[in-house]
Amino acid sequence: MEALSEFDLLRPTTLAGVLEARSAHPNSRLLGGGTDLLVNIRRGIVAPPVLIDVTGVGELRCMKADAHGLEIGACVTLTEIAGHAGVARIYPVVAQAAASIAGPTHRNMGTLGGNLCLDTRCIFYNQSEWWRQANNHCLKTTGDMCHVAPKSRGVCFATFSGDLAPALLTLGAEVDLLGPGGRRSLPLRELYIGVARHDEKATGGDGKNYLALKQGEIVTAVRARHEPGLRSAYDKVRIRRSIEYPVAGVAVALRRDGETLADLRVAITGTNPRPVLLEGTQALCGGKLDAGVFKGLDELVRDQIMSMKTTFTPGHYRRRVAGVLARRLVTRLFGQG
Amino acid sequence: MARILEFILNGRKRLDAVPDNRLLLDYLRETVGLTGTKTGCDGGECGACTVLVDDQPTLSCLTLAASVAGKRVDTVESLGANGALSAVQQGFHEKLGSQCGYCTPGFIMASAGLLRKNPKPSEEEIRSALGSNICRCTGYVKIIEAVQHAAKLYAAGEARP
Ligand SMILES: Cc1cc2nc3c(=O)[nH]c(=O)nc-3n(C[C@H](O)[C@H](O)[C@H](O)COP(=O)(O)OP(=O)(O)OC[C@H]3O[C@@H](n4cnc5c(N)ncnc54)[C@H](O)[C@@H]3O)c2cc1C
Ligand code: SF4
Ligand code: FES
Ligand code: FES
Numbered sequence: 415m416e417a418l419s420e421f422d423l424l425r426p427t428t429l430a431g432v433l434e435a436r437s438a439h440p441n442s443r444l445l446g447g448g449t450d451l452l453v454n455i456r457r458g459i460v461a462p463p464v465l466i467d468v469t470g471v472g473e474l475r476c477m478k479a480d481a482h483g484l485e486i487g488a489c490v491t492l493t494e495i496a497g498h499a500g501v502a503r504i505y506p507v508v509a510q511a512a513a514s515i516a517g518p519t520h521r522n523m524g525t526l527g528g529n530l531c532l533d534t535r536c537i538f539y540n541q542s543e544w545w546r547q548a549n550n551h552c553l554k555t556t557g558d559m560c561h562v563a564p565k566s567r568g569v570c571f572a573t574f575s576g577d578l579a580p581a582l583l584t585l586g587a588e589v590d591l592l593g594p595g596g597r598r599s600l601p602l603r604e605l606y607i608g609v610a611r612h613d614e615k616a617t618g619g620d621g622k623n624y625l626a627l628k629q630g631e632i633v634t635a636v637r638a639r640h641e642p643g644l645r646s647a648y649d650k651v652r653i654r655r656s657i658e659y660p661v662a663g664v665a666v667a668l669r670r671d672g673e674t675l676a677d678l679r680v681a682i683t684g685t686n687p688r689p690v691l692l693e694g695t696q697a698l699c700g701g702k703l704d705a706g707v708f709k710g711l712d713e714l715v716r717d718q719i720m721s722m723k724t725t726f727t728p729g730h731y732r733r734r735v736a737g738v739l740a741r742r743l744v745t746r747l748f749g750q751g
Numbered sequence: 752m753a754r755i756l757e758f759i760l761n762g763r764k765r766l767d768a769v770p771d772n773r774l775l776l777d778y779l780r781e782t783v784g785l786t787g788t789k790t791g792c793d794g795g796e797c798g799a800c801t802v803l804v805d806d807q808p809t810l811s812c813l814t815l816a817a818s819v820a821g822k823r824v825d826t827v828e829s830l831g832a833n834g835a836l837s838a839v840q841q842g843f844h845e846k847l848g849s850q851c852g853y854c855t856p857g858f859i860m861a862s863a864g865l866l867r868k869n870p871k872p873s874e875e876e877i878r879s880a881l882g883s884n885i886c887r888c889t890g891y892v893k894i895i896e897a898v899q900h901a902a903k904l905y906a907a908g909e910a911r912p
Contacts, residue, residue: 517883
């Protein structure tokens with residue numbers, strides 16, 4: 415038995431208690447199901463002095479999915495999301511994404527909040543202490559270079575791999591945050607700032623600094639409006655069918671109006687340091703679903719999906735997989751009765 | 752920090768002082784001495800450490816002991832009673848669901864969790880319920896047969912899962 419680094423555990427039962435604990439311990443980390451954070455603590459990747467277990471906070475457990483909208487609290491588990499009848503019927507992309515995460519036991523533990531804030535991943539990062547030390551660490555921890563892109567000049571390309579974010583992005587979801595300055599809401603898209611240097615519109619974020627959360631801020635819930643006629647689905651490719659992060663995961667939502675593709679949204683995870691809601695899909699709408707749409711979609715994937723060699727599979731392979739999954743989902747959803 | 756942890760372990764109330772940073776897995780094995788629950792990896796990748804927390808399969812290697820306060824935890828040691836095997840144990844025994852045995856306590860607890868919720872699972876439901884557990888020996892076929900057999904034994908009223 416190797417003891418974990420020393421930390422104090424706080425278990426507040428109200429949001430006010432969480433905020434209080436946060437301001438008393440600025441270096442604390444939130445603990446949801448622990449399926450990401452405790453792995454990283456065990457591997458000596460992070461060593462927060464205080465953990466705040468939020469799973470006992472009733473205010474973070476709301477769950478609504480009906481013809482008005484979708485609302486899921488940060489501490490709702492993946493099992494609960496995947497098994498919710500309203501989510502499965504009205505927001506299938508979300509239920510399918512939740513059901514595809516890790517394995518069933520992990521899903522009993524993992525929460526929405528932990529999944530949205532999931533740490534980014536890299537083969538040079540998700541390793542034991544001695545492995546990383548033998549490799550002189552890297553930018554994302556205490557080292558001074560990136561082993562994936564040695565010339566990156568301070569930019570980390572670790573990959574965002576959460577499955578719920580792309581699903582929720584196709585629904586135009588908003589995320590509710592609570593911090594010392596009060597409550598605020600953001601389009602979920604704006605929670606993710608891991609643009610990294612390669613993207614033109616760099617905002618400073620990368621694989622290390624990947625969330626727009628301010629000091630002390632937490633995710634309390636995610637919400638989406640119901641849009642009649644929107645069909646949606648999620649699919650991912652991984653090395654094996656469970657206990658494994660996505661090689662690439664794709665969420666698609668579209669609307670069909672007679673023979674016309676009236677709306678199209680595609681979001682991709684497992685490739686960039688952020689989940690990417692493809693820009694430019696609206697321009698592909700308004701006509702039939704023909705070869706031109708697929709060609710346009712391929713181009714959007716090619717231009718916006720930038721996979722680096724952060725996993726066992728090469729970056730260009732992940733990009734191709736993402737493109738193929740997107741095509742398949744679009745075809746299937748468009749053809750659905 | 753440490754705290755007094757009070758919970759129900761294998762049907763009995765238990766009180767212990769535990770440090771905040773103690774994993775449930777280490778607590779069970781080192782503090783209580785229940786070594787049926789296995790450590791198979793460095794965090795979340797194998798399922799050998801699966802226990803039931805309020806009847807839900809849970810990875811004890813990614814659970815802090817302090818967080819089961821007030822809950823019910825069942826380990827593989829809770830299953831057999833008075834020398835008789837539980838339905839799942841009997842199923843694994845008769846259908847050769849275990850070879851080296853290292854993964855077995857985890858598979859048995861994941862299976863027990865499934866049968867407590869769904870006593871008549873389909874093969875597909877069994878496969879997906881065991882999706883967090885890895886076995887290097889059996890090739891899984893025998894394990895699935897073992898759970899199917901256990902479900903029959905349970906339905907016949909022979910033993911609890
Ligand atoms: C073997 C294995 C395979 C996995 N495969 C997948 C996979 O395929 N897809 C996938 O998406 N995930 C996968 N995961 C990761 C994980 O199980 C899920 O992403 C899960 O939803 C994480 O949630 P959690 O509550 O356990 O997170 P935690 O570990 O509790 O937290 C994760 C991070 O989020 C922060 N956090 C938690 N809650 C909040 C909040 N409310 N506000 C702000 N920050 C918060 C924590 O501080 C931490 O940094 C896998 C994990 C393992 C061990
Ligand atoms: S992308 Fe580079 S800096 Fe980021 S975790 Fe991997 S090796 Fe480290
Ligand atoms: S010991 Fe491998 S999953 Fe817990
Ligand atoms: S029986 Fe040997 S690992 Fe499963």
